[in-house]
Each structure stands twice: as C-alpha cells, then as structure tokens.
Amino acid sequence: MRETSTVAENETPKMALxxxxxxxxxxxxxxxxxxxxxxxxxxxxPDCETAVISQPVFE
Incomplete structure (x- = not known):
C-alpha cells in the first residue's frame, strides 16, 4: 500500500522530508x-505533530 503525500510527486523537491x-x-x-x-x-x-527526526544531545 502506498502512502499519499500532501505534495504531488512531480512537485516534491529532491531534498525533502x-x-x-x-x-x-x-x-x-x-x-x-x-x-x-x-x-x-x-x-x-507541522500537520500532525509527529517527530520525524530526533537528535539526542550527549554531554
């Protein structure tokens, strides 16, 4: 099953999240x-408030 995107495939930038x-x-x-x-x-x-990248800080 393919996910739908809020941006059309031909409009998706090469460097996108x-x-x-x-x-x-x-x-x-x-x-x-x-x-x-x-x-x-x-x-x-910004739409569903899901964290797509998390980067911990180590001391």
Missing part, C-alpha cells in the same frame, strides 16, 4: 517545526 504518519512532504527549510529541549532536538511535522 516526509512524514510517515500523515504523508506531509516539504523541504526542511519550509514549514517543519524545530523543537529543542534539554535532551536534544526534534524536527516535527
């Missing part, structure tokens, strides 16, 4: 939310 939960796709510099906390950084989908 994709949300596996809702299918949102766009460049990192577009509308993704960056969340920062003591434990690290998260890039969050």
């Amino acid at each position: 994709f949300c596996r939960e809702c299918g949102h796709a766009s460049e990192l510099s577009d509308d993704w939310l960056l969340t920062e906390a003591e434990g690290g950084y998260w890039i969050v989908c």
